[in-house]
Amino acid sequence: MGFVIDARLVVRRGDFTLDLALTAAPGEVVALLGPNGAGKTTALRALAGLTPLSEGHIRVDGEPWHDRPAERRPVGVVFQDYLLFPHLSALENVAFGPRCHGVRRREARRLAAEWLDRVGLADQAARKPRTLSGGQAQRVALARALAVGPRLLLLDEPLSALDAHTRPAVRARLRRHLADFDGAAVLVTHDPLDAMALADRLVVIENGGVVQEGTPAHVARHPRTDYVARLVGLNLYRGTAHGHSVTLAGDAVTFNAAESLDGEVFLAFPPSAVALFRTRPDGSPRNLWHATVAGLEPHADQIRVHLEDPVHAAADVTPAALAELRLAEGDRVWAAVKAAETHAYPA
Amino acid sequence: MGFVIDARLVVRRGDFTLDLALTAAPGEVVALLGPNGAGKTTALRALAGLTPLSEGHIRVDGEPWHDRPAERRPVGVVFQDYLLFPHLSALENVAFGPRCHGVRRREARRLAAEWLDRVGLADQAARKPRTLSGGQAQRVALARALAVGPRLLLLDEPLSALDAHTRPAVRARLRRHLADFDGAAVLVTHDPLDAMALADRLVVIENGGVVQEGTPAHVARHPRTDYVARLVGLNLYRGTAHGHSVTLAGDAVTFNAAESLDGEVFLAFPPSAVALFRTRPDGSPRNLWHATVAGLEPHADQIRVHLEDPVHAAADVTPAALAELRLAEGDRVWAAVKAAETHAYPA
């Protein structure tokens, strides 16, 4: 099975250079993750033909795309704030693409109505974008992008304009639509949750280049940069392994990991695996260190305790446990992690 | 100890009527929560004097405020998108308030510099708002609001413009500043996390009126409306209790609760308390029902499973458990909740 898309995108913009190899199979959803200014939008615009390539190529279904103008690439784009044409109704927005591809007015409207129906907005067809809620607007944008029958669907932070409230429902719907789509989809997002929920593969870029790539589960379990670790909510360290024992850079602490490795490794464990004690515990955890409480903050229904000195770490405890420990910023505590929960992998 | 603020806010706007009694003690942070269009912003604007009251009163430190124009109320407002004056530097923004209160230019600038220092932005004083990051802008807005020495601080979704990344740090900082503030603060937010982290008391409004009020912990544990329940991530039902047994409205299911009550009650349990089984389990959970999987979605590092038929419920399971269960939408599963984790309270 060939790739729908096989591209190498090089875009130079003053100091910034994007250099990214990207492939996607039919039906695959690739999420592009990365911090602000990493080049995610630039990559998407290059794929769509809105930003010219400085170098590289784009092949979709084997055809070269890189020298075609945007309007001649069968691509569907869902923009960050949707960019629904404000003077057209939802139906006319969706019919716009087919009309541009030479479909007759009646037929285009029929097609648009069908697409609106498919995204569950058949009864909103006549409304102007400004009167739609965020979730509805997003669905119209999706219908508009899909109505031209694209081979490649590009989504730039399709959920970021929604409030926390409507996001889950819209995300679930979007997932269903992506599952029905047989081309390739590239999704830009800031939100690990969106990436995990929607993508088959993650491509993490920082500073214009790929730093990590893999399935969501793999990336979540094996972060390779601080950015990814913070994204997936893991504590991440770099160190040198000798069998199960991993000495962190700077010799600050030595951990015992589940895996046995040798050489440079990453070591990761979730904040929920960290137990805190006022006094030095006597017990099974092999990894134990004395730390300072740098901050406290609610996190889901837990409290996240930030530790520092000698290493930064986050620990999640229940409010009840916190009340018992009577922790405050500046306090010294003992932190412990079971070896079974620390996870080492080659750097 | 008297209240800093004691108000009854009635604002009529076409169909919509806000009618809200609000008090706050010195040093207290009151969070105003509610769905879109509930009237949160309207309440804040009424307190600030930007929207006139249709009826009611506002007393701050015993003085009537309701007939004063906005510029004569010692109030500090942090607006949703900060509204830093784009043509003034950070320092000039903060100095604006003191200047308006008759402080000499030099003195105002000194005061502003002090405030910027206090929010950790001493070195950004000369920058224009548009060049500040979201978190920095928010801190300048806070400094600007506090620099006039307000008795009442109003914050309209002070964190909603920040991305998920910078939010926790800014939230933690804001909490410290609020703790230092000796007037009363009213905080509008959509986000339960912000409310829990920052507020001493929650006031939940829907449709212009208060539907629930109390400490964050209490509200989180005893939601009284669907909105609050969804907000704090609980499954909430209304039913009739006879001792420990609670029959849900519609006779759909009967639950066993930890509490023994009689009459109309709410029944709540967290999604994490719900266990799922492919086949009918033989075990201790007293509450067991057969349900249909309506949807799946990642939630923190768990998967949230939405159940329906006969009742809506959310269940959180680990990805590993999910893989074992091989659940997909439409599947039938058994759901169980231990009586010890279901919580009943009078409606």
Added chain:
Amino acid sequence: GIASGDERITLKVLAASSLTEAFEELGTAYGAAEKNTTVRFEFAGSQELAMDVDEREPADVLATADRATMDTVAGKVTGRRAFAYNTLTIAVAPGNPKHVQGLASLADRRLRVVLGGPIVPVGRYAAQVLARAAVTVRPRSEESDARTVLTRVRTGEADAGIVYVTDMRSAGISASSVPIPAQQNVTATYFAAAVRSGAHDPAAKAFVAWLGSPTAKAILRKYGFPTP
């Protein structure tokens, strides 16, 4: 008639604005006499007319308020002839409330006097008249034509102005005039000529010639123009 065939001819006549009323009647009279010819006028300052001859759609006849203007287009016209004269007078508010006695009164600094500009005919003539009377006037404004000078007086913005005698007709009761004695006065000569590049050369020449006829003279005199 001179016009050949039975096709109607429309003569375009560019005329100095001081001729407005007189020429409109002349046009009607000529049209009655020469059935095949309609005369259309365009009135403007003489200099503007001269320029029109250069740049615009062909006109047939040019009638100016002085010789100098006609000289500037000498190469483009033919059959020039003087057909009317005019003299100057002092226009004042109705009833002469400021008691203007003659040219000498205009030297009074308290009197608001308006003249034609030094480059328009009425202004040049006024300058000659004042020079002959050895009177120095500091005008408040130098207007672009005689009618505007008169309008200033009629609206009361100016107390006095030097205009053509013929202009006073149109002012009716809204202005009075103080005559300038003949020995101080000058005579303006009106010239007409056919435009060489015009489309209706014979008809144009005929019209110019007709301006010397008794009928035309009678009409011109009726409007206050002495004729040769």
Added chain:
Amino acid sequence: MNRRAPWVLVLPALLGLAFLVLPLAGLLLRAPWSTLGTRLARPEILDALRLSLISATLATLLCLLMGVPLAWVLGRVDFPGRRLVRALVTVPLVLPPVVGGVALLLALGRNGLAGRWLDRWFGVTLPFTTAGVVLAEAFVALPFLVISVEGAVRAADLRYEDAAATLGASRWTTFRRVTLPLIAPGVGAGAVLCWARALGEFGATITFAGNFPGRTQTMPLAVYLALENDPQAAIVLSLVLLAVSVVVLAGLRGRWVS
């Protein structure tokens, strides 16, 4: 807004309004109301009014056809010399209209730069024709449209054009179906200004197109001529022009500007 307007602002605003309205009041008060009926009944007035409305409307259409694309190019396309072109576009604003008329004569007159060839090849001469009136008005009014529309083009969100492109719209389709509707308010406002300016045009028209009743004599020309012979009639004509334009402007501007 529940805050009342401060007097330091309302006072000069009232002064400004008075400054604009007082002269109009002067016109209204001095109008010869008793003889208005008979003066208005003269057919030349109707001719001049009709010609004014027709030529101003045609000039506005001409300006729209040339000005909207010009404004779009100025606002969107980055070409060398853009600043100079932008300054050139405002020139007819500064040029006294009479000079504008002379310039038009030099360019499109019978012996003008281009006019010579128009005459020789097509037998077209523009001065003394209604087409000449339209051109003179368009020349003077075009900058208003261009400036207005350019502002709208610059303010419009470029990204909608990107969105249209990804949907397969050609540049022309994008302009027609996306850009133009987005800048419609600016185009409307510009067209109104343009029309108003064209309606009041005097200097360039009389210089370039001359003054011929029914063909090139628009209302302002009629007013000017009447002013010399019969100021009362001039006031009546001015009032007619004003009434017509206020009605049109109040109608259009209320709809378009808001």
Added chain:
Amino acid sequence: MNRRAPWVLVLPALLGLAFLVLPLAGLLLRAPWSTLGTRLARPEILDALRLSLISATLATLLCLLMGVPLAWVLGRVDFPGRRLVRALVTVPLVLPPVVGGVALLLALGRNGLAGRWLDRWFGVTLPFTTAGVVLAEAFVALPFLVISVEGAVRAADLRYEDAAATLGASRWTTFRRVTLPLIAPGVGAGAVLCWARALGEFGATITFAGNFPGRTQTMPLAVYLALENDPQAAIVLSLVLLAVSVVVLAGLRGRWVS
């Protein structure tokens, strides 16, 4: 923008540009370059130019003082009759300038509505003075400023004014320190238009203020008079006016509009 400009737009844009530039080219080509030096050396030209620049600038200041508050009131304050006032403000746009001059005479002339009292009480008569020139120019140019600034006022985010109020700013302080800086680009653009219009003003000036070298003869008047006598000189004068204004406009507009 990596998409090239479509020809259907570039062509009419070029046509529009040609339409604006051709007449200017005519002026440039017909200018008596050989005698330019001696013609420019005449002191009246310098006088007229100086008077033009001074009076246009003063008129612009006057317009700013009255027009910005007026625009603010029109854009912000909801009062009955706002639509009518808005239409009234555009009237001087439609009014042929000569009629504007007549209207000014009727209002502020020696026998005018208000002018009579100015004369009687203060001994001030405006016609035939430089002040009269400034007023005539301001009357004609004010609508440009008001329309421009009103657009900016409406577009400005009201909420900044709210923010200022909560910081204790009075309405006047808010206007001065928040609103005015926010609408500065609009005010700048409006002032430039206003200045350009004032600089080119002819009809109202000659009708209201008359024509006297050094006192009320601005460049456009000098051009007009020269036109009758010495068209070559008129072209030279026009070119001087144009050059000065293009320099000023290119300088200011580039800065303010962008």
